[in-house]
Amino acid sequence: MAILELKNIVKKYRIGNEIITALDGVDLAVEAGEFIVILGTSGCGKTTLLNIAAGLEKPTRGEVVFRGVTISKLKEKKTVMFRRKQMGFIFQSYNLLPALTAQENVALPLVFDGVKPRERVLRSVKMLKQVGLMERREHKPSQMSGGQQQRVSIARALINNPRIIFADEPTGNLDTRTTLDIMGQLQRAVKENGQTLVMVTHDQEVAEFADRIIYMVDGRIVEEKQGGTHL
Numbered sequence: 001m002a003i004l005e006l007k008n009i010v011k012k013y014r015i016g017n018e019i020i021t022a023l024d025g026v027d028l029a030v031e032a033g034e035f036i037v038i039l040g041t042s043g044c045g046k047t048t049l050l051n052i053a054a055g056l057e058k059p060t061r062g063e064v065v066f067r068g069v070t071i072s073k074l075k076e077k078k079t080v081m082f083r084r085k086q087m088g089f090i091f092q093s094y095n096l097l098p099a100l101t102a103q104e105n106v107a108l109p110l111v112f113d114g115v116k117p118r119e120r121v122l123r124s125v126k127m128l129k130q131v132g133l134m135e136r137r138e139h140k141p142s143q144m145s146g147g148q149q150q151r152v153s154i155a156r157a158l159i160n161n162p163r164i165i166f167a168d169e170p171t172g173n174l175d176t177r178t179t180l181d182i183m184g185q186l187q188r189a190v191k192e193n194g195q196t197l198v199m200v201t202h203d204q205e206v207a208e209f210a211d212r213i214i215y216m217v218d219g220r221i222v223e224e225k226q227g228g229t230h231l
Contacts, residue, residue: 001031001032002029002030002031002032003030003031003032003066003067003163003164003196004028004029004030004053004064004065004066004067004164004196004198005028005029005030005063005064005065005066006026006027006028006029006049006052006053006062006063006064007027007062007063007064007065008025008026008027008061008062008063009023009025009026009027009028009049009052009059009061009062009063009064010023010024010025010026010059010060010061010062011023011045011048011052011057011059011060011219012060021219022045022048022219023045023048023049023052023059023219023220024045024218024219024220025062025220026045026049026062026219026220026221027221028049028053028214028221030164030196030198031196032163032196033194033195033196034196034197034211034212035187035190035191035196035197035199035209035210035211035212035227036197036198036199036210036211036212036213036214037199037200037201037206037207037209037210037212037213037214037227038050038198038199038200038201038214038216039200039201039202039204039207039213039214039215039216040200040202040215040216040217041202041217042202044216044217044218044219045216045218045219045220046200046216047168047169047200049200049216050166050168050198050200052064052072053166053198054083054087054089054166055071055072055074055079055082055083055087056083058072059072066082066086066164067086067163069082084109084112084113084160085160085162086162086163086164087162087163087164087165087166088156088157088158088160088162088164088165088166088195089157089165089166089167089168090150090153090154090157090165090166090167090168090170090186091153091167091168091169091170092168092169092170092171092172092173093173094141094146094149094150094152094153095153096141096149096152096153096156097141098140098141098142099140100140101137101138101139101140102128102133102136102137102138102139102140102141102144102148102152103121103124103125103128103137103138104124105141105152105153105156106124106127106128106152106155106156106159107120107121107123107124107159108156109156109159109160110123110124110159110160113160123159124155124159125137127155127156127158127159128152128155130155130158130189130192131151131152131154131155131185131189132151132185133148133151133152133155136148136152145178146173146174146178147174147178147181147182150170150171150173150174150182151182151185153170154170154182154185154186154189158189158190158193158195161193161195162195163195163196164195164196164197164198165190165195165196165197165198166198166199167186167197167198167199167200168199168200169200169201169202170182170186170199170201171183171201171203171206172201176205179203179205179206180205183206183209184209186209187209197210207227208227208228209227210227210228211226211227211228212224212225212226212227213225213226213227
């Protein structure tokens with residue numbers, strides 16, 4: 001059963017006197033528990049599609065339906081609440097707070113949700129164990145490598161047990177060996193937790209970790225195929 005449906009998504013931007021079409025009638029259904037990658041070169045519309053799927057941007061035309069709710073029509077305040085309860089996010093730039101330890105960064109979403117301190121510690125420790133970073137729990141971002149920081153951001157994205165995780169080029173700043181390690185951990189984590197993952201990348205090798213690969217060119221889906229090479 002589809003957890004996420006994008007129906008005839010069109011996104012246009014005005015730049016000066018010119019209208020740019022970033023997405024041109026995109027239809028996509030994502031099944032619950034599926035790991036899909038949207039693959040394409042820079043400027044193909046993949047990040048715009050991810051942002052619209054996650055409710056970070058509104059489409060010019062079309063609908064985004066998540067678990068039966070048309071999130072593309074929600075008011076901004078309701079959209080924010082919906083994202084906080086249902087979605088997790090992993091970005092290329094990690095977005096960790098430099099003054100906080102790894103454990104404190106992981107626990108941050110629980111602070112916003114009013115979870116008690118003892119429960120925050122238990123859950124953040126569990127997530128750090130899952131991504132293999134317990135020995136770095138008291139370290140701040142400046143004391144960790146890029147790969148370690150990204151694992152912290154993955155743990156933070158997973159801590160609220162979101163139904164779906166959106167990842168935007170999460171290995172873009174990492175070397176090849178670290179990329180394969182991070183992708184293996186992320187793939188295992190979402191499978192173990194029964195979560196859905198939607199990722200955008202330009203890297204074919206990263207894409208092969210997915211169950212399904214969606215190819216985009218010039219704002220359109222042009223092909224899809226099975227992934228799973230790294231299972």
